Amino acid sequence: MLEDYFSILEKKAPARHWTCSHTSAGAPSLDGLGEEDLWPLHEAAMARWRESRGARAEPPPAAGATLLELKAALARRMLRSCRMCERRCGVDRTTGETGYCGVGAVSRVASNFLHFGEEPELVPSHTTFFSGCTFHCAYCQNWDIAMDARAGSPADPLLLADSLRDGMKQGSRNANFVGGNPDPNLHTILDTIIRLGGDGKHLPMVWNSNMYTSEEAMRLLEGVMDVYLGDFRYGNDECASRYSDVDDYFRIVSRNFIAARGQGEIMLRHLLLPGHLECCGDRIMSWAARNLPGVYFNLMFQYRPEYRAALYPEIDRRPSQQEKMGAVEAARRHGIALS
Numbered sequence: 359m360l361e362d363y364f365s366i367l368e369k370k371a372p373a374r375h376w377t378c379s380h381t382s383a384g385a386p387s388l389d390g391l392g393e394e395d396l397w398p399l400h401e402a403a404m405a406r407w408r409e410s411r412g413a414r415a416e417p418p419p420a421a422g423a424t425l426l427e428l429k430a431a432l433a434r435r436m437l438r439s440c441r442m443c444e445r446r447c448g449v450d451r452t453t454g455e456t457g458y459c460g461v462g463a464v465s466r467v468a469s470n471f472l473h474f475g476e477e478p479e480l481v482p483s484h485t486t487f488f489s490g491c492t493f494h495c496a497y498c499q500n501w502d503i504a505m506d507a508r509a510g511s512p513a514d515p516l517l518l519a520d521s522l523r524d525g526m527k528q529g530s531r532n533a534n535f536v537g538g539n540p541d542p543n544l545h546t547i548l549d550t551i552i553r554l555g556g557d558g559k560h561l562p563m564v565w566n567s568n569m570y571t572s573e574e575a576m577r578l579l580e581g582v583m584d585v586y587l588g589d590f591r592y593g594n595d596e597c598a599s600r601y602s603d604v605d606d607y608f609r610i611v612s613r614n615f616i617a618a619r620g621q622g623e624i625m626l627r628h629l630l631l632p633g634h635l636e637c638c639g640d641r642i643m644s645w646a647a648r649n650l651p652g653v654y655f656n657l658m659f660q661y662r663p664e665y666r667a668a669l670y671p672e673i674d675r676r677p678s679q680q681e682k683m684g685a686v687e688a689a690r691r692h693g694i695a696l697s
């Protein structure tokens with residue numbers, strides 16, 4: 359489990375983003391090209407990238423624009439009609455418009471530090487918490503930054519890259535992009551990784567997301583993210599709509615987990631909500647057992663009612679001991695080895 363991740367850390371293989379920065383975009387410059395020009399270049403460059411990754415060859419430096427720069431250019435173009443997540447607001451964030459998440463063209467960072475509270479394989483994890491979120495969960499535990507896209511300070515990719523370098527000197531094992539949610543900040547994340555350059559050759563990148571990422575954004579993440587640290591919260595759309603104000607949840611999130619399986623390594627998190635073992639926990643485990651056999655599965659019991667959970671009496675409590683034991687038993691029944 360997490361073989362790629364550890365081989366990067368042990369310097370047996372470069373991180374994906376490094377090979378992407380050594381793959382040609384297939385054009386000397388990306389200036390003046392629109393999205394419709396850039397996507398075909400991207401697909402062709404990704405085919406070359408997959409080929410060299412498959413051969414496990416370390417590519418020489420690319421001439422002209424790189425695939426990583428091409429991805430960043432596409433992310434910046436997508437700001438003009440935002441489809442970073444599957445809400446697909448279509449707003450032009452470059453002119454000051456904001457969509458559901460409230461995040462502008464300039465991302466904001468609420469905090470950025472070596473985090474020791476993640477899964478043992480990840481810590482210390484250099485975690486960047488962006489402000490704003492594509493979900494509005496009634497029980498959000500980071501509501502002060504997730505619900506306020508103006509929280510924190512404007513993000514500067516140069517400074518963020520410097521901060522990642524400092525973190526590496528202090529022993530960080532990865533760069534972990536979260537929030538809120540990383541999706542509205544994809545352009546900033548890609549620019550930061552470009553600025554980090556070869557210094558990050560053995561620093562794995564972690565996409566720590568609610569997995570409501572758009573198909574286009576998922577395509578840009580391939581070749582950059584080494585680990586998808588993804589939440590799978592709801593086993594049906596009704597619960598997702600009630601507590602997180604989101605539509606078509608199960609189809610989109612399950613689609614993205616399947617895509618992530620082909621793009622990197624997955625660490626799946628399921629936060630057990632009180633009273634939601636049958637409708638959510640059990641269904642997610644059943645799905646994961648069938649579709650992601652052997653997946654890293656973190657069954658999380660730390661739910662506590664926060665933010666506006668009191669408005670929903672059925673989740674205004676912690677999960678009972680009986681529910682926790684029931685969830686562990688469900689995992690055993692589905693053949694899921696808990697991490």
Ligand code: SF4
Nearest residue numbers: 440443446447457459
């Ligand atoms: S990131 Fe998602 S929620 Fe935010 S503006 Fe873009 S499509 Fe809308």
